[in-house]
Amino acid sequence: xxxxxxxxxxxxxxxxxxxxxxxxxxSAGGLATGLGSIYKEGENIWIGWPGNDVEDPEQRAxxxxxxxxxxxxxxxxxxxxxxxxxEGFSNETLWPAFHYFTQYINYDENHWNAYVRVNExxxxxxxxxxxxxxxxxxxxxxxxxxxxMLREKLPQATIAFFQHIPFPxxxxxxxxxxxxxxxxxMCGSDLLGFHTYDDMRHFLSAVGRLLGLSSESGYIQADNRxxxxxxxxxxxxxxxxxxxxxxxxxxxxxxxxxDTLGKQKLLLTIDRLDYSKGIPQRITAxxxxxxxxxxxxxxxxxxxxxxxSRAKVKSYIELKEExxxxxxxxxxxxxxxxxxPVHYFYRSFPFEELSAFYNLSDIALVTxxxxxxxxxxxxxxxxxxxxxxxxxxxxxAGASKELQEAILVNPNDMSGVANAIKEALSMxxxxxxxxxxxxxxxxxxxxxxxWVKVFxxxxxxxxxxxxxxxxxxxxxxxxxxxxxxFLEAKRPIIFLDYDGTLVGFKSRPEDxxxxxxxxxxxxxxxxxxxxxxxxxxDKETLGRWFKGQKVDMIAEHGVWLKTRNxxxxxxxxxxxxxxxxxxxxxxxxxxMRTPGAFIExxxxxxxxxxxxxxxxxxxxxxxxxxxxxxxxxRGHNLQVLEGNMVLEIKRPDINKGRAASAFMKDEEFDxxxxxxxxxxxxxxxxxxxxxxxxxxVGYSYTQANYNIKSPKEVRYLLKKxx
Ligand code: GDG
Numbered sequence: 001x002x003x004x005x006x007x008x009x010x011x012x013x014x015x016x017x018x019x020x021x022x023x024x025x026x027s028a029g030g031l032a033t034g035l036g037s038i039y040k041e042g043e044n045i046w047i048g049w050p051g052n053d054v055e056d057p058e059q060r061a062x063x064x065x066x067x068x069x070x071x072x073x074x075x076x077x078x079x080x081x082x083x084x085x086x087e088g089f090s091n092e093t094l095w096p097a098f099h100y101f102t103q104y105i106n107y108d109e110n111h112w113n114a115y116v117r118v119n120e121x122x123x124x125x126x127x128x129x130x131x132x133x134x135x136x137x138x139x140x141x142x143x144x145x146x147x148x149m150l151r152e153k154l155p156q157a158t159i160a161f162f163q164h165i166p167f168p169x170x171x172x173x174x175x176x177x178x179x180x181x182x183x184x185x186m187c188g189s190d191l192l193g194f195h196t197y198d199d200m201r202h203f204l205s206a207v208g209r210l211l212g213l214s215s216e217s218g219y220i221q222a223d224n225r226x227x228x229x230x231x232x233x234x235x236x237x238x239x240x241x242x243x244x245x246x247x248x249x250x251x252x253x254x255x256x257x258x259d260t261l262g263k264q265k266l267l268l269t270i271d272r273l274d275y276s277k278g279i280p281q282r283i284t285a286x287x288x289x290x291x292x293x294x295x296x297x298x299x300x301x302x303x304x305x306x307x308x309s310r311a312k313v314k315s316y317i318e319l320k321e322e323x324x325x326x327x328x329x330x331x332x333x334x335x336x337x338x339x340x341p342v343h344y345f346y347r348s349f350p351f352e353e354l355s356a357f358y359n360l361s362d363i364a365l366v367t368x369x370x371x372x373x374x375x376x377x378x379x380x381x382x383x384x385x386x387x388x389x390x391x392x393x394x395x396x397a398g399a400s401k402e403l404q405e406a407i408l409v410n411p412n413d414m415s416g417v418a419n420a421i422k423e424a425l426s427m428x429x430x431x432x433x434x435x436x437x438x439x440x441x442x443x444x445x446x447x448x449x450x451w452v453k454v455f456x457x458x459x460x461x462x463x464x465x466x467x468x469x470x471x472x473x474x475x476x477x478x479x480x481x482x483x484x485x486f487l488e489a490k491r492p493i494i495f496l497d498y499d500g501t502l503v504g505f506k507s508r509p510e511d512x513x514x515x516x517x518x519x520x521x522x523x524x525x526x527x528x529x530x531x532x533x534x535x536x537x538d539k540e541t542l543g544r545w546f547k548g549q550k551v552d553m554i555a556e557h558g559v560w561l562k563t564r565n566x567x568x569x570x571x572x573x574x575x576x577x578x579x580x581x582x583x584x585x586x587x588x589x590x591x592m593r594t595p596g597a598f599i600e601x602x603x604x605x606x607x608x609x610x611x612x613x614x615x616x617x618x619x620x621x622x623x624x625x626x627x628x629x630x631x632x633x634r635g636h637n638l639q640v641l642e643g644n645m646v647l648e649i650k651r652p653d654i655n656k657g658r659a660a661s662a663f664m665k666d667e668e669f670d671x672x673x674x675x676x677x678x679x680x681x682x683x684x685x686x687x688x689x690x691x692x693x694x695x696x697v698g699y700s701y702t703q704a705n706y707n708i709k710s711p712k713e714v715r716y717l718l719k720k721x722x
Contacts, residue, residue, distance in 0.1 A: 003043040004135040005126060006035050009086070009142035011072050015050035015063065022054070022063060024070070028351060030236045030375060031139075034448035038137075038456075039071055046072045047125055053078055075125045077118065084114030090142045091310055097172055098141060098165050099276040099370040104315050105175070112178050119145040119185070123153065132156050135459070138189070140164045145181065148188030160459050161189040162232070165372040166398070167199040170206045183211055187222060190466065191459045193232040195373045195398035200229050209615055224709055226469065226699055228462040232455050233402055234373050235447040241382035244355040253356035264339070265300040265425055268361035270354070270376045271368070272309040273346075275319050278369040278394065278411040279306065283326040283342065285367070285417035290334055290341060292418065298339045300425060302365070303357060307348045320346070358383035363390045363424045366397065367411040373398040377406070378443055387436040390424035392417070402442060405435035469699045474708045479720060482673070482693055486721050489671035492529040495660055495684060498537060500644060500677035501697050504711050507611055509600075514545050521715060524722035526550040526564075529671070532663065534558075534656050536648075536680055538602055539569050557650070557680055558659030559604045572662065573604065573654050579636040580606060583649055586628055594621045605650030622647050644678055657683030664689075674704075675714055 012032035013024040026032070039046040050067065054060050054076060067074055077086070088111035096104035123146060126136060130150075135158040138146050147159050173179050183206060186192060194200045204215045213220050220227040244250055267286070271277040286302055306323065310316045327344045334341045349357070358364070364380040374397040381391060381403070393399060393406035400408055407420045474482075486492060496502055499512055506512045514522070525531050532552045535542060539555035543562065546553060552563045554572070561572045584599065587608050591597045596612035608625060610618035622642070629640045629649055639652040660674070672692035674684050685694040685703040694704035697714060708714055 001043070002131065002133045002135065003045070004038055004041075004137065005044065005130060006039045006046040006137050006139070007122060007126060007143065007146065008046070008048045008139035009090070011046060011048040011050050011067070011074065013050065013067075013070065013072065015052040015054070017052060022052075022059065024050075024066065030448045031234075033237045033240070034235075034452045037449060037452060044071065045129060047122070047129065048072070048075060049077050050074045053082070073125065073129060075122050077121070081114060081118050081121070084111050085118040086142065087310070087313065089115035091313065093176070094141045094144075095165070095276075096315075097176060098168050100166075100168055100172060101275060101370075102172065102175065104275070107177060116145060116181075119143060119149060122146055123149040126150060127153055130154060130157065134158070136160070137162070137455075137459075145185035146188075148185045151188035158459060158463055159189045160191045160193070160455070161186060162193040162455065163199070163372070164195070164234070166196075166370060167194055167203045167206075169202050170209055173202075173206045174210065179206075179210055183207055187211065187213070187220070187227060190225070190227060191455075191462045192227065192229045193455055193458075194229070195231065195233050196401050197231045198401075199372075199398070200231050204229055205616070221699060224699070225466050226462075228458070228465075230458060232451060232458075233398065233446065234375070235443060235449075235451045236375055236378045236382060237449075238382045238444050238447040241355065241358070241379050242385065244351065245359040245383040245385045247352075247355075249352045250355045250359060253353060254360045257356060257360055261301065262338075264298070265363070266361040267300060267302040267363045267365050267421065268305075268357055268380065269302065269365045269367075270305040270307075270357070272307045273311075273316055273320060273323075274309060275315060276368055276370045278367050279304075279319070280322050280326055281369070281411055281414065282365060282367050282417070283323070283330060285414045286341070286365075286421065287326075287330050287333075288414050289418040289421050290330070292415075293422065296422075296425070297334060298336060300421075301340060302342045303361065304342055304344045305349065305357070306344070306346050308346060354379075355383060359385065361389065363392060363421065365392050365417075365421065366399075367392065367394040367409060367417060368397050369394070369411050371397040371399070375399075377403065381436065381439045381443055384436050384440070387433040387440070388429060389436060390427050390432055391435075391439070392420045392424055402446075403439050405438045469701075469707060472702075472705065472707045474695060474706045474713070474717065478706060479717065482717070483720060485671050485693075486529075486673075489529075489669075491667070491669050492671035492673075493532065493664065493669045494525060494529050495532045495534050495672075495674040495676075497656075497676035497678075497681050497684070498533055498535040498542075500711065501675050501681075501714055502711060505611075505644065509609075510541075517715065519549070521718050521722065522546070522549055522551060525718060527722075530669075532660075534660060534676075534684060536602075536643075536656075538600075543569070552663075554656070554659045554663070556602045556604055556654075557656050558654050559602070561659070561663075572659055573651075576651070577603075579638060582636070583629065583632060583638075586632065587625070590621055590625045590628075594618070597621065602650075604654050605648050607649075608647045609645065610647075611645035618645070641679065643680065655683040656680055657685075657687035660684050661687045675708075676704075 012027040016023050016025055038044055092106040132154055133156055136150055137160045139162050147161050150159055207213050207220060213222060218229050327342050330341050358380045366374055366377040377391055377393050377399050391406040393403055393408055394411040395408050396411060407424060409417050409420045502518055503512045522531060534554040536557050537555060539560040542553050542555045550564050554561055559573050560569045562569045583606055587599050594613055597610050600607040610622055625647055633640050638649050640649045674688055675695045676684055677697035682703050688694050695706045695708050696702035696704040697708055699707050
């Protein structure tokens, strides 16, 4: 039976070295708990680094056995791996880049090589455990290359990826010399999850611009399959925090702390030491409040927990010094014998004490400069059992998209944050309860268990969708059947669209002329079959390109026809051009505003091309023009259609389907094949009799019976027929 493998840089246990012996300390983090419902089941397993270097082979063997009992398997990393892959590329290159701290990015080729090497190490460890049809869920930015490495070895596996930190704008990603490899690595997945819609939108844009893969509604059209990208805001183990807050242990601590601190209001801040968390800015904002409002002196204190992290990295050492200085300054400026403005702790606390801090504090001040999600703010909300308390939350945290009832602030705006603290300090209890209740309801519903469930359900959905598309793939069996019917046929006919079907897209339409290989294919086919090129191209171009060939041509989606015996083109539909000047004028206005755009005039239609326009801008202008033209189209009884980098306006009664039907009306064909790649070909597919073979290029939903990957495969198929 297929199993599920969870992979993350760190295992949910830590290996500790104590008195020459090793012991495991389980992680109490929300993710470990949430994923417990997966990796603890059946044959499932969690693979990752146990957090310590072990060189002795005997000890390694022992550790492997012990971890096996816990349903885990280790990837052992040595000192060099940790320095170059973890502290180096992960934390000095990807972390600052993905959090928009470009000034801290270290562009080190050795670190990159180590990143590739360690991702390969993970891949090998997984391959030892994985079967071809297993599900593998990879977590976070340390393992961005792993999905594609796995895909190459296990093409049938279900591979998912979730990124816990932000995914930045294309403008940042493009700065990394290894940007393509990183995106390609991620695209080995079937499902890619991010915390917010903005993260997924940035990812899709980067994939479009750097890998040239287009996407629609969160589905990337990759080489031979679709990849889904979606947002899954991560929740917390809500009940654990709500229950703990009420527990005797926590309440005893709350009482103890309150007795010491007296009646003053308490502001809580908890973070790992990191420049992304905005700790100095927060202290400065508190300082601003005390400066501007002396009435709060002695009435409010800040409890500031900073958990040590990445202590060897230079930027972190500097940050620690900066925080120490700022806290020293504010305390020395304002402290009195019975009041200290900032209670500063540079260490971590046991869970019960954390719970007591959450329950005790009146305000949580969560103001990161950038944060993928931020769980601290959610844990604070869950711990407020009487619904009293106020959350001040940075707009730059993923959580702000969900927790709209918090006081939202820009963490760079010191007086804005100071005002928010003032507002929180004076907020009426009724309003506090209203806001808190609403946030609690949403966090309760979308907790960590729901997050895991929604993600896994989505993964099954994507696989289902992929298999529906794959079931229509032209495989060896379909090929054989096609070949057999073609050989037996006395009167075969083949309709071939041109651009995107017989040739790939070129940025200049005139460069897509037929090459020698294509000419030979068409010639070969026309020995036995009637070959009809059915295209949206103008008749002059088609006529020139296929001059002297034994083919019939339908140009401009069915306006013009020229059979192999004709000397001239005949109109297949009446042409009425009265509508054109009005529409052309509008289109020209959009050409003037959009460098790179141009208009193509066809006999029955006008086409606005934007394939040469800066990506993004082209889409934006096309949408504007679309709504403009739709409005005008009604008056003229015209149809506006969106194509591949084009917007076309035309008479609705002219289409390829109508033309193809007319073509076949007087004759009986015993083999019919139609191949095309876009919506204009869907009309052809619809018009075909049941027995016809219809094939759409690319993996989109289609009326055709089959899908095929690309023009290259189309040519292969046609060559096989010959
Ligand atoms: C990454 C992303 C995203 C903190 N101090 C103590 C303590 N903690 C626990 C908190 C909380 C966790 O650490 C911190 O989680 P965050 O989400 O706030 O931040 P990161 O560690 O940077 O996590 C982040 C997250 O991944 C999940 O996807 O939200 O954006 O950066 O759970 O409770 N726990 C204990 N004592 C402490 O002193 N026991």
